Amino acid sequence: xxxxxxxxxxxxxxxxxxxxxxxxxxxxxxxxxxxxxxxxxxxxxxxxxxxxxxxxxxxxxxxxxxxxxxxxxxxxxxxxxxxxxxxxxxxxxxxxxxxxxx
Numbered sequence: 001x002x003x004x005x006x007x008x009x010x011x012x013x014x015x016x017x018x019x020x021x022x023x024x025x026x027x028x029x030x031x032x033x034x035x036x037x038x039x040x041x042x043x044x045x046x047x048x049x050x051x052x053x054x055x056x057x058x059x060x061x062x063x064x065x066x067x068x069x070x071x072x073x074x075x076x077x078x079x080x081x082x083x084x085x086x087x088x089x090x091x092x093x094x095x096x097x098x099x100x101x102x
Contacts, residue, residue: 001040003069009034010066013085021092028059028089056093060086
C-alpha cells in the first residue's frame with residue numbers, strides 16, 4: 001500500500017472530532033473494513049499475517065506506519081497528531097500502551 005493510499009484510508013480517523021469517541025469508533029470500524037477489502041494485513045514479527053487482530057489493533061498499526069511515513073517526510077506535527085489518535089484508539093479499546101520506536 002502506498003503512503004498516499006494509506007493517508008487517504010486513514011483520513012476519517014484523523015479528522016474525527018477530538019471529543020467524539022463515538023465518531024472515532026465508527027471511523028475505526030469503517031477504516032478496518034476498507035483495509036480488509038483492500039487486503040491490508042497486519043504482520044507479526046516474523047513477517048507473517050498476524051492472527052486475531054482486532055479492528056482497533058489493525059488501525060493503530062496502520063497509524064503507526066502512517067506516522068513513520070510522515071516522519072521520513074519531515075512532517076513532525078503530523079506525526080504527533082497521528083500518534084495521538086493511535087493513543088485515543090488504544091484507550092477506547094483498552095489496548096495496553098506500547099512504547100513506539102521508529
